[in-house]
Amino acid sequence: MNSLRLPSLTGVRGAALFSLVVAAFISSELWIGTHAFSVELFLFALVVAPTQTVAGLMALRAGGMEDIKARLPAAFCIGFACLSLPMYVVSSLLAIPALWAFVACAAIVWLVFLMPATRRSVRTLNGESPVGADVLAAAVLAVTVAVLSRVPAASARALELTGALPIWSDYFLHGISISSFGGPFANNTELEAYGVGLAFYHYAPFMLPAALQPFVDVTPLTIATSLLLPLGLLTAALGCYVFVVQLGDRAVGLLAVMVVAAVPGYRIPLHSGLLDFYWMLLATPGAGYAIGLSMVVCSTAMLYVERGGARTFWFMGLLLASIILVRVHFFMLLAPAIVMYVGLRHRWMYGLKTLTVVCVAALVLTAATWSMPTLKAWVLAQPAPSQYLDGVLNQTLFLGQPLQLPTHPVALVFVFKTVLTLVALLGVYALAYPVLAGVAFLRLGRRREYLFVPFLLLSYVLLMWFAPTANNADFTEYKHRHFPLMYAMVVLLCVICAYQLIVELRPAAAWPQRGAALLAVAVLGTATLASRGTNPAKPDLVAMPWSADFYNERLAPGLLDGARYLRAHMGEGDILAMGGDAVLGFSRPIVNLISVTNMPAFLARSEIRMTRAPCVQRTVEMRTEALESVAQSIDWPEARQRMRDNAIRWFVVRADQSVAWDPTRQAAVFSSSGLSVYDAGARAPGAQPPTERCR
Numbered sequence: 001m002n003s004l005r006l007p008s009l010t011g012v013r014g015a016a017l018f019s020l021v022v023a024a025f026i027s028s029e030l031w032i033g034t035h036a037f038s039v040e041l042f043l044f045a046l047v048v049a050p051t052q053t054v055a056g057l058m059a060l061r062a063g064g065m066e067d068i069k070a071r072l073p074a075a076f077c078i079g080f081a082c083l084s085l086p087m088y089v090v091s092s093l094l095a096i097p098a099l100w101a102f103v104a105c106a107a108i109v110w111l112v113f114l115m116p117a118t119r120r121s122v123r124t125l126n127g128e129s130p131v132g133a134d135v136l137a138a139a140v141l142a143v144t145v146a147v148l149s150r151v152p153a154a155s156a157r158a159l160e161l162t163g164a165l166p167i168w169s170d171y172f173l174h175g176i177s178i179s180s181f182g183g184p185f186a187n188n189t190e191l192e193a194y195g196v197g198l199a200f201y202h203y204a205p206f207m208l209p210a211a212l213q214p215f216v217d218v219t220p221l222t223i224a225t226s227l228l229l230p231l232g233l234l235t236a237a238l239g240c241y242v243f244v245v246q247l248g249d250r251a252v253g254l255l256a257v258m259v260v261a262a263v264p265g266y267r268i269p270l271h272s273g274l275l276d277f278y279w280m281l282l283a284t285p286g287a288g289y290a291i292g293l294s295m296v297v298c299s300t301a302m303l304y305v306e307r308g309g310a311r312t313f314w315f316m317g318l319l320l321a322s323i324i325l326v327r328v329h330f331f332m333l334l335a336p337a338i339v340m341y342v343g344l345r346h347r348w349m350y351g352l353k354t355l356t357v358v359c360v361a362a363l364v365l366t367a368a369t370w371s372m373p374t375l376k377a378w379v380l381a382q383p384a385p386s387q388y389l390d391g392v393l394n395q396t397l398f399l400g401q402p403l404q405l406p407t408h409p410v411a412l413v414f415v416f417k418t419v420l421t422l423v424a425l426l427g428v429y430a431l432a433y434p435v436l437a438g439v440a441f442l443r444l445g446r447r448r449e450y451l452f453v454p455f456l457l458l459s460y461v462l463l464m465w466f467a468p469t470a471n472n473a474d475f476t477e478y479k480h481r482h483f484p485l486m487y488a489m490v491v492l493l494c495v496i497c498a499y500q501l502i503v504e505l506r507p508a509a510a511w512p513q514r515g516a517a518l519l520a521v522a523v524l525g526t527a528t529l530a531s532r533g534t535n536p537a538k539p540d541l542v543a544m545p546w547s548a549d550f551y552n553e554r555l556a557p558g559l560l561d562g563a564r565y566l567r568a569h570m571g572e573g574d575i576l577a578m579g580g581d582a583v584l585g586f587s588r589p590i591v592n593l594i595s596v597t598n599m600p601a602f603l604a605r606s607e608i609r610m611t612r613a614p615c616v617q618r619t620v621e622m623r624t625e626a627l628e629s630v631a632q633s634i635d636w637p638e639a640r641q642r643m644r645d646n647a648i649r650w651f652v653v654r655a656d657q658s659v660a661w662d663p664t665r666q667a668a669v670f671s672s673s674g675l676s677v678y679d680a681g682a683r684a685p686g687a688q689p690p691t692e693r694c695r
Contacts, residue, residue, distance in 0.1 A: 014131030015057070018072045018138055019049035025142040025234060026227065030216060032146065032153045033226025040215040048208060051106045052079035054113050063315025067303050070245040070253070072134045073238040074299070077292045080235055081322040083109075084204040088325065091181055091207070092198065095188040098181040098210035133250045140254060140520075141237040145230055147528050148261055152282050152537040153230050156222035159596075163560060167225060167537045168283035169553040169588070174228060175220030175595035177203065182210025183220060184572070185600045192591070193609060194575055194600035195691040196619055204325040205232060205286045219567075221595045224285070232288025233281070237261065239292025240492055246299045247449055247496050251516040256495035258520045260488050262527030266427035270403075272396040273543030274480065275425045277487050282537040287484050290327035293319065294334050294485055295492075301338050302449055305345045313342075332463060333482040337455040344448055383475040385465040389417040391476065395543045396424050402543075418461060425483055429490045436497035443504060450497070453490055460486050471611060556589045557655045558675030563596040565670045565677055566650060570599050575689065576650040577602035577643070579631050579659065589654060602648050602689055603627065615694035622690035631659065636667040636678075643680035647687045651678040 023045035031037050056075030059082050060068060068074050083105055091101040146153075155167040165171065176191050180198060183191070190196045209228045213220070237257050244253040259265075266277050273279075281287050300316040320338055323331040343349030369375050396403050405420075406413055423430045437450045463479055470477035499516065539547040566576065576599050578590045590604045603623040610617050626646045633639035639661040643651055653659055655674025662668070668676035 014135055015050065015053055015072060017135045018076070018131075019046065019053055021135065021138045021142055022049035022053075022076070022234075025146065026212070026231070028146055029153055029230040030218075030226050032150055033155075033157055033222055034216075034218055035157065038216050041212060044212060044215050047106070048102070048211070051109055052076060052083050052208075055079040055082040055109045058082075058109070058113060059315075062311075063300070063319075064309055064311035065300065065303070065315065067307070068242070068246065068299060070134050070137070070242045070250070072131060073138060074242045074296050076138075077235055077239045077242065077296045078319065080208070080289060081204070081293055081319065081326070084207040085322055085325055087207040087211070088203050091186075092188050097183075097186040097214075098207050099214050101207070102211040137241060137250060137254055138238065140524075141241060141257060142234060144258065144261060144524055145233045145237055147524070148531060148536065149230055149233055149282070151535045153226050155225040155537070156219065159221070159555070160560070164552045164554040165221075166535055166552050168279075168539075169550045170283065171224045171229075171285075172221060172588070172591050172595040174206070174224040174285060175222075176591065177206045178210045178213060178223050178228060179220035179595075179598050180210075181206055182213035182223075183598045185598075186210070189600075191594050191600040192604035193606075193616075193619065193623070194602065195689045196609070196616055197694060199612060202286060202325050202328050204322075205289045205327075219563075219596045220598055224595075229282065229285040229288070232285045232292075234288075235292035236281075236288035236295075236488075237292070239295035240488060243295040243299050244492055244496060246302060248499050249513050249516065251513040251520070252495065252499040255499075255516045255520040255523070256492045258523040258527075259495055260491045262523050264427075265429055265432075265491065266425065266487060268428045270396050270398055270420070270424040270427070271540065271543065272392055272421075272424035273540040273547065274392050274395050274476075275421075275483055276540055277484055278536040279539045280481070281484050283539075284327075284481065286327040287330070287481075290323055290330035290482075291485050291488055293323055293326055294330055295488075297323070297334065297338065298341075298452060298489075301341050304342060305448060308345060316342075327481075329478060329481040330485050332467070332478055333456065333459050333485060336459040336462070337452065340455040340458070341448075341452060344451070382468055386414060386417070388464060388476060388479050389414070389421055392421050392424065392480075393417060396420075397540070397543050400542070418464070421464070422457070422461075425487060426490055429487075429494050432494050433490050433497075436494055436501070440497045440501055444500060450493065453493055456486055456489055472608070553588070553592075555592055556675065558671070558673030559589060559592060559654075560596065561672035562652060562670060562675050562677050563593060565672075566593075566597045566599060569679075570597070570650070573647075573683070574649045575600055575602050575647055576652060577627065577630075577648045578652050578654070579627055579657070590652075593652065599650070602646070613694055615692045618692035619690065622692065626690055630661075633661040636662050640667075640678075640680045641684075643678075644682070644684040645687055647683040647689045649680050649683065651680065652676070653678070 023042060026045040026049075027037065027042040030041060053072065053075050056077065056079030057071070059078050060071060060075055065074070083102070086105045087098060087101040090096070090104055091098055094101075152167050155165055155171065159165045180186060180189070180191050181203070185191065185194070188198055190198055205228065209223050209231065212227060213223050216223070218226075240257045240260060241253040244256040264278065266275065297316060297320050300312060300319060304312045304316055316338070320331070320335060323334065348354060393403050393405055405417065426433070433453060437453070440447065440450065460483070463482070467478035469475040539551055541548050541551075576593065576597070578593070590601055594601050594604065603620065606620045606624060609620050626642070630639050630642045630651070633642055639659070643649070653665070653676045662678075665671060665676045667678060669679045670677040
C-alpha cells in the first residue's frame with residue numbers, strides 16, 4: 001500500500017477519520033447483535049475513539065516511538081491500555097461506574113493534549129507517517145472483523161429468538177463482569193454476591209464496553225457478544241497489522257492479518273479441539289485485546305534492540321506489564337520471550353557469567369524448595385507435564401480419527417508428545433516457518449526478528465511443562481490459554497518471510513505490494529463465501545465431546561420470559577435470589593438470569609467464592625443460612641418476611657423445583673413454562689444482605 005496512491009491526510013484529519021471508522025464499527029457491531037441503531041452510542045463512540053487514539057499517540061511520543069510506522073493503529077492499541085487500566089483503578093478505588101471513570105480519565109487525556117507543547121509534538125509525530133494508508137487499512141480490517149465474526153456477534157439475539165446461545169457459555173459471566181462496572185448497580189461489588197467486593201482480576205478489557213453500556217438498552221450479555229468481543233478482535237487485527245508493517249509493507253500487513261483471520265492452517269495435518277485458534281479466540285474475548293497489545297510490545301522490542309534508548313526500554317516494559325491486567329496468561333508467555341529478545345542487544349545476558357549465575361540460582365531455588373515441607377508438598381501436588389500433553393492429544397484428530405498414543409512415561413515418548421502438541425498448535429506452519437526462515441537466512445542474512453518464534457516456543461514449552469495450577473483448580477489454565485498469541489506470531493512471520501524473499505528478487509518493483517493487496521482482498525472474499533452458514537465460535541464437538549455442555553447452551557424453561565418480566569419491573573436496590581442448587585459452584589440458571597436482567601444476586605456460585613478470603617467465605621456461609629431459613633418457611637407470608645429481612649425482593653423458582661411455602665405457586669407474580677417469580681416487596685427498614693466486612 002506504500003506504493004498505492006492514496007489521498008494525503010494531515011495528522012488531525014487522519015486521526016479524525018480513523019476515529020470515525022472505529023465509531024462506525026462499534027455502532028455496526030451493535031446493529032449486527034441487536035438489529036437496532038443507537039444514536040447515543042454512536043455519538044459517545046465518537047468521543048471514546050479519538051480519546052483512545054489521542055491517549056495512545058501521546059504515549060507513543062512520551063516513549064520515543066517516532067520510528068513506529070503504523071502509528072494510528074499502534075496508538076489505538078496502546079490507547080486501550082492507557083484508558084482501560086486507569087479506568088479500572090479509578091472505578092475500583094472510588095466505587096464509581098465505568099462511565100464516570102472514563103469521563104475522569106478522558107478529561108485528563110484532553111487537558112494534557114490541549115497543552116500547546118503536547119499538541120504540537122503529537123501533530124508532528126502523526127504527520128510524519130502515511131496516515132491515509134492506515135485509515136484505509138483500519139477500515140478494511142474493521143470490515144473483515146465485522147464479516148467474519150457476524151455470527152458470534154449476534155449470539156445474544158439468537159438467544160432471544162431460539163432460547164440457545166451459539167457461543168461459549170462463559171459469555172454469561174463476561175456480561176456479568178461488564179455490568180459489575182457499567183450497569184445500574186455498579187459500585188465495585190460482585191453482582192453474583194451483591195455487597196462482596198470484586199476480586200483483583202484482569203478486568204481491563206471490560207472497562208470500555210462497560211462505559212458504553214448506559215447508552216444502550218440491552219442486556220449485559222448483548223454487550224459482551226456485540227461490543228466486548230468485536231472490539232477485542234479489531235484490537236488484535238490492528239496490533240498484528242502494526243507488527244507486520246514494522247517489518248515490511250502496509251499491503252503485506254493487511255495480507256498477513258487476513259491469513260491469520262481467514263486461513264485455518266492449524267487444522268492441517270492434525271486438528272486439536274483444545275488448540276483450535278478460532279474457538280479459543282472467540283471463546284475468550286480478552287484474548288483479542290492481549291494479542292493486539294502484545295504485537296505492539298514486540299514492535300517496540302524490535303526498535304529497542306535496533307537502536308536502544310532508555311525511554312524506549314521503559315515504555316516497552318510498562319506496556320508489557322499492562323498485559324497482566326488484560327490477560328495474565330499472555331504476559332506469562334510473552335515476558336520471558338521479550339527478555340530473551342532484548343538480550344540480543346546486551347551480549348552479557350548470553351555470556352558465560354550470566355549463564356553460570358542463572359544455573360546456580362536455579363540450583364539454590366530447587367534446594368530451598370525441597371527444604372521447605374509446605375513448598376515441597378505444593379510442588380509435588382502439581383500435575384505432571386504429561387497429564388496436560390495427554391489431555392491435548394487425546395482431543396486431537398488425524399484424518400478425522402482420534403490419535404492413539406502410548407502413555408508410558410518414557411523420556412523419548414514425552415519429547416515426542418511435546419513436538420506433536422506443537423504440530424497440533426501450529427498446523428502446516430510448523431513446517432512452513434522453519435523452511436521459510438531457513439531460506440530467508442540463507443538469502444537475506446541473519447534477521448533478529450525471526451528469533452521471536454524460537455523464543456516464544458521456548459517460553460510456551462516451559463509453561464506447558466511447569467506452569468502451576470490456577471486458583472480455580474484448572475491445571476490447564478496457565479499452560480493453554482495463551483496459545484493464540486503463539487499461533488498468530490508464527491503465521492505473521494511466515495507471511496513476512498515469504499514477502500521479504502519475493503521482494504529480494506525484484507527490490508525496485510511495485511508488483512509485490514500490489515499483489516499482496518489484491519491477495520488480501522481475495523482471501524477475505526473467499527473466506528466470506530466459505531463461512532456462509534458456519535459459526536467460527538463453534539468448538540469441535542467430535543474432538544471435544546464435553547464442549548457440547550458449554551456451547552449452544554439452552555436456557556431453563558421460562559427463564560427468558562422471567563428475565564423480561566424482571567427487567568420491566570425491577571427498581572433501584574433490588575436483589576434477586578434462587579434457592580436449592582442454584583447457588584452452587586457450577587449452577588447456571590442464576591448466572592444466566594443475572595446476565596440477561598442486569599440485576600444483582602443474593603448469592604451465586606458459592607463454591608467458587610469459598611476459595612477467597614475468610615471474610616468472603618463467612619459471607620457465603622451467612623447467606624446460605626439465610627436461604628435455608630427462607631426454604632424452611634411454613635407459608636408465603638413467612639418466606640416473604642425472611643426475604644425482606646435479608647434485602648431480597650425477587651425470588652425465582654425453576655420448573656424442576658418446588659418450595660414448601662408455596663407448593664401450588666399461587667403467590668407468584670409471574671409464571672412461564674413452569675418458572676415462577678415471587679415479589680417480596682421493598683426490603684425491611686435497614687435490611688442489607690448478610691456480609692462479613694473484609695478489613
